[in-house]
Amino acid sequence: MVKKIKLLKMKNPNTTPKVTLVGAGPGDLELITLKGLNAIKHAEVILYDALVNEELLDFAPIATKIFVGKRKGFKAYSQDEINLLLVKYAFSHGNVVRLKGGDSFVFGRGYEELEFVEKYGIETTVVPGISSSIAVPALAGIPVTHRGTSTSFTVISASLSNGELNPDVKYAAQSNGTAVILMGLTKLDEIVSLYKRAGKFETGIAIISNGSLPNEEIIRGTISNIQFKFEENPVPSPAIIVVGEVVNLQPITENVVANHELIYA
Ligand SMILES: C[S@@+](CC[C@H](N)C(=O)[O-])C[C@H]1O[C@@H](n2cnc3c(N)ncnc32)[C@H](O)[C@@H]1O
Missing domain, CATH: 3.40.1010.10 (Tetrapyrrole methylase, N-terminal domain)
Incomplete structure (x- = not known):
């Protein structure tokens, strides 16, 4: 009515x-x-x-x-x-x-x-x-898919409306695709433990805070060390967590410098 x-x-x-x-x-x-x-x-x-x-x-x-x-x-x-x-x-x-x-x-x-x-x-x-879910990783030089590295990506809200961890994070941790997790900073420990349970200790993970803005901050690491890095530098919300092998790709700007050296050496 x-x-x-x-x-x-x-x-x-x-x-x-x-x-x-x-x-x-x-x-x-x-x-x-x-x-x-x-x-x-x-x-x-x-x-x-x-x-x-x-x-x-x-x-x-x-x-x-x-x-x-x-x-x-x-x-x-x-x-x-x-x-x-x-x-x-x-x-x-x-x-x-x-x-x-x-x-x-x-x-x-x-x-x-x-x-x-x-x-x-x-x-x-x-x-x-x-959407920040694609643009924020892109601006940090992280493609959500990359041929031979990741053939899918999932955008997940870390929490359900009752505040609990979204169970979809568990399925993402078991997949080979990229997970883009929104609203996830307070759930970082739970997210990391799901990936550890799936044996993904060396999988790349990035936390990008205030993406696209002048106060943007990026923390890159692996599932093994990201909690330590975040404790050292607790970046604020809004932030996106990207998990997957695409995070381990070398940033494009570094590749450009390397190619220049090759051409002009
Ligand atoms: C309620 S959701 C809205 C998402 C929005 N509709 C979109 O498509 O980007 C808000 C969450 O998006 C993410 N977010 C939005 N803008 C962001 C930014 N500039 N940098 C990092 N994360 C951002 C954060 O996870 C934030 O908590």
């Missing part, structure tokens, strides 16, 4: 209610699609999350901007409240952009929001974003 919603006063009766879900990319301002940027430029209202680069909001100088993410000093909106705000602003203002980090359909609850607003007959559009 569709819940009755008390609507806000209509600002512009000529606009059609519309919600556009836009993926803002992993953080670097330029890692948004052209389509996403155009949607921002035409927005009347933007509801945005904590992992969104706020400089993107400057492209919509007159839009109403509402921060709905979780951050110290800000009211944290529940998912139900965000759903209602989307409907209310679509009817009162017309063109609403829902701006989320990375891609809205990768652990972004984007589909839930679309399902909700569509029940009110509101037109919706999805603009995919560059």
